[in-house]
Amino acid sequence: MESIIELKQVSKLFKNKTAVDQISLSFQKGEVVAILGPNGAGKTTTMMMMLGLLEPTDGIVQLFGKHPKEKSVREKIGALLQEVSVIDALKVREILQLFRSYYSHPLSYEELVVFTGFSKDELQKRANKLSGGQKRRLGFALAMAGNPDVLFFDEPTVGMDVTARKLFWNTINELKNRGKTIIFTTHYLQEADDSAERIILFHEGKVIGDGTPRNIKTTLLKQSISFTAKSTIHFEDLKTVQNVTDAFEKDGRIYVITDKIDEVLTDLYKVGFPLQNIEIDRGRLEDAFEQLVENREAI
Ligand SMILES: Nc1ncnc2c1ncn2[C@@H]1O[C@H](COP(=O)(O)OP(=O)(O)OP(=O)(O)O)[C@@H](O)[C@H]1O
Numbered sequence: 001m002e003s004i005i006e007l008k009q010v011s012k013l014f015k016n017k018t019a020v021d022q023i024s025l026s027f028q029k030g031e032v033v034a035i036l037g038p039n040g041a042g043k044t045t046t047m048m049m050m051l052g053l054l055e056p057t058d059g060i061v062q063l064f065g066k067h068p069k070e071k072s073v074r075e076k077i078g079a080l081l082q083e084v085s086v087i088d089a090l091k092v093r094e095i096l097q098l099f100r101s102y103y104s105h106p107l108s109y110e111e112l113v114v115f116t117g118f119s120k121d122e123l124q125k126r127a128n129k130l131s132g133g134q135k136r137r138l139g140f141a142l143a144m145a146g147n148p149d150v151l152f153f154d155e156p157t158v159g160m161d162v163t164a165r166k167l168f169w170n171t172i173n174e175l176k177n178r179g180k181t182i183i184f185t186t187h188y189l190q191e192a193d194d195s196a197e198r199i200i201l202f203h204e205g206k207v208i209g210d211g212t213p214r215n216i217k218t219t220l221l222k223q224s225i226s227f228t229a230k231s232t233i234h235f236e237d238l239k240t241v242q243n244v245t246d247a248f249e250k251d252g253r254i255y256v257i258t259d260k261i262d263e264v265l266t267d268l269y270k271v272g273f274p275l276q277n278i279e280i281d282r283g284r285l286e287d288a289f290e291q292l293v294e295n296r297e298a299i
């Protein structure tokens with residue numbers, strides 16, 4: 001795999017506030033990566049440094065082995081930032097054409113329109129007459145106009161309706177199939193789980209988790225096996241089974257908490273516990289995220 005973005009020991013201080021705290025990350029060509037984290041975690045600041053729009057206070061950010069501001073790098077990247085400002089007096093159609101003209105190998109106008117779902121009416125609208133969601137879609141179009149290799153999206157779907165959101169993720173899939181590298185931030189954990197192959201968790205300027213959605217889930221989640229018992233089971237006996245971290249009863253079912261579901265299930269059978277109506281809950285990313293943040297705060 002080819003690493004195209006490198007952050008080495010990167011920090012960003014705003015006056016006395018450490019927004020990003022010594023993070024090191026690398027991104028491979030063709031990866032789709034979600035950056036998740038609560039408000040103020042440092043997601044936007046990190047993205048702005050990757051785009052060369054903010055200089056790190058400390059550490060090194062490189063894209064394609066170069067400073068992100070270099071012309072050869074800028075030509076390869078596109079971005080949709082949290083705040084989109086566009087040339088208000090122009091019509092959507094004109095803005096799309098203008099932005100395409102900045103690049104040597106832009107996406108075709110027709111393709112841009114298909115990807116963003118702009119209707120004939122919308123293309124004739126002036127940018128300052130667009131709704132919030134339409135502005136977001138215009139921002140998305142501008143990010144893609146140059147047909148860049150790497151795309152950055154900061155909370156891309158905020159304000160989009162269900163149709164626009166669906167189209168956005170379909171387009172992301174299409175861009176992924178074309179080998180693009182895509183990095184996005186989101187507060188929608190489901191979006192990260194559905195669309196990214198890698199999730200990076202930010203909290204208070206630090207990276208506190210980095211892996212596949214499954215990976216993040218299995219390492220972080222409290223997974224459980226639950227069942228009803230054919231005859232009496234003593235919790236103390238359950239708790240002595242290897243890899244069981246807790247056991248309790250809730251709503252007439254017995255729950256065994258473990259991060260090693262398969263091993264524990266095998267052992268429960270081996271020992272001969274009278275189990276029936278077994279259910280396995282591998283938990284949800286949403287819970288994992290909350291759990292992780294809570295645990296960090298407890299430290
Ligand atoms: N220009 C700035 N001047 C001073 N402080 C800033 C500036 N930009 C960001 N910060 C602070 O840095 C921290 C990280 O902000 P950042 O915007 O990176 O967070 P975020 O993870 O993108 O949050 P959100 O989910 O709300 O978008 C916050 O505490 C924020 O107040």
Ligand SMILES: [Mg+2]
Pocket residue numbers: 043044045082154
């Ligand atoms: Mg942000």
